[in-house]
Structures are given as structure tokens and as C-alpha cells.
Amino acid sequence: MASKVSIIPCTDYSLAAGSVRASVDLIGGLLPVIQTGDRVLLKPNILAARRPENAVTTHPAIVSAMCELVREAGGIPVIGDGAGIACPGATAEAFAASGIAAVAEELDVELINFQTAGFEKVDVPLAMHFPKLFVSKAVLDADVIISLPKLKTHELTYYTGAVKNMFGALPLKHRKEMHLLAERKLFGEAVIDLYSVARPHLAVMDGVVGMEGNGPSHGKPVNTGVIMAGYDPVSLDITASRLIGLDPMEVPTTRAALERGFGTCEPEIVGAPLEGASVKYKPSNGGILFNVPTFITRIFGRYYSVMPGIDNSRCIRCGACVSACPVHAIGYEDDKLSIDKERCILCYCCREMCPEDAVGSERSLLAKILANA
Numbered sequence: 001m002a003s004k005v006s007i008i009p010c011t012d013y014s015l016a017a018g019s020v021r022a023s024v025d026l027i028g029g030l031l032p033v034i035q036t037g038d039r040v041l042l043k044p045n046i047l048a049a050r051r052p053e054n055a056v057t058t059h060p061a062i063v064s065a066m067c068e069l070v071r072e073a074g075g076i077p078v079i080g081d082g083a084g085i086a087c088p089g090a091t092a093e094a095f096a097a098s099g100i101a102a103v104a105e106e107l108d109v110e111l112i113n114f115q116t117a118g119f120e121k122v123d124v125p126l127a128m129h130f131p132k133l134f135v136s137k138a139v140l141d142a143d144v145i146i147s148l149p150k151l152k153t154h155e156l157t158y159y160t161g162a163v164k165n166m167f168g169a170l171p172l173k174h175r176k177e178m179h180l181l182a183e184r185k186l187f188g189e190a191v192i193d194l195y196s197v198a199r200p201h202l203a204v205m206d207g208v209v210g211m212e213g214n215g216p217s218h219g220k221p222v223n224t225g226v227i228m229a230g231y232d233p234v235s236l237d238i239t240a241s242r243l244i245g246l247d248p249m250e251v252p253t254t255r256a257a258l259e260r261g262f263g264t265c266e267p268e269i270v271g272a273p274l275e276g277a278s279v280k281y282k283p284s285n286g287g288i289l290f291n292v293p294t295f296i297t298r299i300f301g302r303y304y305s306v307m308p309g310i311d312n313s314r315c316i317r318c319g320a321c322v323s324a325c326p327v328h329a330i331g332y333e334d335d336k337l338s339i340d341k342e343r344c345i346l347c348y349c350c351r352e353m354c355p356e357d358a359v360g361s362e363r364s365l366l367a368k369i370l371a372n373a
Contacts, residue, residue, distance in 0.1 A: 005230040013061040020065035023229035036074035041142035049097040055221035060099035082114030118326040128189040147200040151210035162203035162233035172346035188252025203233040212281035234263025244281035309362035321350035
């Protein structure tokens, strides 16, 4: 069951509901993974505040269709993610721009901002790089996780899909630390450290319009015309990589997953044949970060920071930020609030919960220079 991947033609998002249903039915439906009353987290990709036609984020039609299917199966759908931009309010803006916030409102589905829902520290057995990670509480609390990735190329991992989609479950501090490993192989292994403790039960991929070139955000939309599904996200990624003309073993997250015992190299394909559905994507150019020597990336990365900071002239000492901080990094010093920058995980809960807008951003000199470049 776990190695079966479906490919369903879908040329327009107006047809997405039927195609999503067909893709899930072909692999066995939702009953093998959802029991009545289960809290089912739908994890789209909302990388940044971009409109659906930009092909950066999971299309709202896919999210809407999955909400309906989960309810039919007796589950309680919730939608959640955390944007990849290091600034306060980024996730809420991305939900709004992507159209996913409107879906949640229309269908009366809870929308969870990972930035404000909090994080919990978890142990990572057999970790390659991160024996402990902070992971979104929404992910850890869910009975079922369904990954809803966008089919895209990626400057760092060449391809991004169902496995890499779980990266949004991390606070920004961990994301930066993983990027600063500065080698694709090591980065892929680090992503699988996360995947090993936050593994979806099902993945449904939005490949109606994908992204080629310098994804995940600076590439070009390309009509691909497919929706794919699989209980095993690794097998889905292997199939999707082949569909766009990439060798799955060149994708560091896929290689690391297989080496850790996740997935299978030769999943069974049902629905449309792979050859008939294939659309050759233009690859990324490799990205700036991974085209410079490793030691340079690591050195300069340490000097780039965007941290939350408290404006005590606006602060009313209500303690909302203190209560909201999941790692207890905020405390009083001489009747003023301050943030322990070593302990801070960059979740921005403090910013989101402050009633006086007294939490802003403090940028390092390098961050200021690059922001004005």
C-alpha cells in the first residue's frame, strides 16, 4: 500500500475537486489513515505571500478539496503552516495572499499559524545532525498529517515536494541552522531528521501548475496538468521527480530518506502512465548559497540575523509575550523586558501576541546591508 502512487490528469483548477478525489481513491482512499473524530492537519506549502497564479504556494482549490474529503471520511480538517520569511506576520500574510485563508473561512475550518501555535522540543532518534528539534505543536498534536505540496524545482534541493514540505513545521532558527550546513547532502540529511519525527500519513501533490527554474519562489509557472497522491511521501517524491525529468537520487532529501530506510525506489504507479504525463522542467541554476565555498556561507551566515526585539517605550508590561514564548526566552531585567537571543528560536509568538505592537525586528549589520542591496 505504501509504495503506490497515483497520477491523475487535471488541466484546470476548476476540475481539482474531482481529480483530487480520484487520486486519493486510486491508492485506497482515506479510510486506511483516518478514523472518525481524528484531527487531520492539512499542511500546504505557503512559503511566502504570493498569489495562487504565481505557482509558489499550494493552490486553494487543492486545499478545499481535501477539507471536503477529510470531512466525508469522518475526520476534522485543520489547515496549518509557517511561512519561510524571517519577519513578523509573514505566515498570516501568506495565508491571505494564497487564498487559503479564504478557504478556511468559507468551509469553517480552523487555520493554524505555526508562528503563533507554539513549538515543542522533541528527541530525534538516530539523528544525523539534529538530535533535538523544536517542532510545531500543531503537527505534534494532530492525529493524522496530510502533506499538500506544490510541484516545484528548488535551488537547494533541485526538487521540492511532499518530504521537504514538512520544513514549515520548524521555527526559523532551525531552518537557518540547516541551511548553514551549506552542503546539499548534509542539508538533505537534516531535513530527514525532521521527517523522521514529523512524517505525513498521506501526500497529495498540486501539479496542475508547477514551477520550473529557480524555485521555490523565483521560478516560472509551467502547466503540468497532474494531481498525484501516495501514502508514502518519499515514493511520491521519487515519482514526481521522474515526471519532471530529474533523477530522484540527485535530490538530497530523497537520497537521505532512502538511506534512512524511508520509501522505495520503485513505487507502483496507478492512473495515468508516467511517460504520458511527464513534462520536462528547466532545472534551477543551483542558488547563490550553494554556489559559494562552504566556509564562506557558514562564516557570513553567523553574522546575518533578524531577531525580535522589544521596544520598552511602548511595552505596558502585560506579560503576554512572556506567556506566549514556547522556550521561555523572555524575562524582566530592571523592570524591562528583554529577549535571550541564544534561547530564542525565531517563532515570533511574542510579536503576534503583543497587544501594543511593542515587538519589532532587530537586524544585524549584514542583514541591513543585504536588505538594502
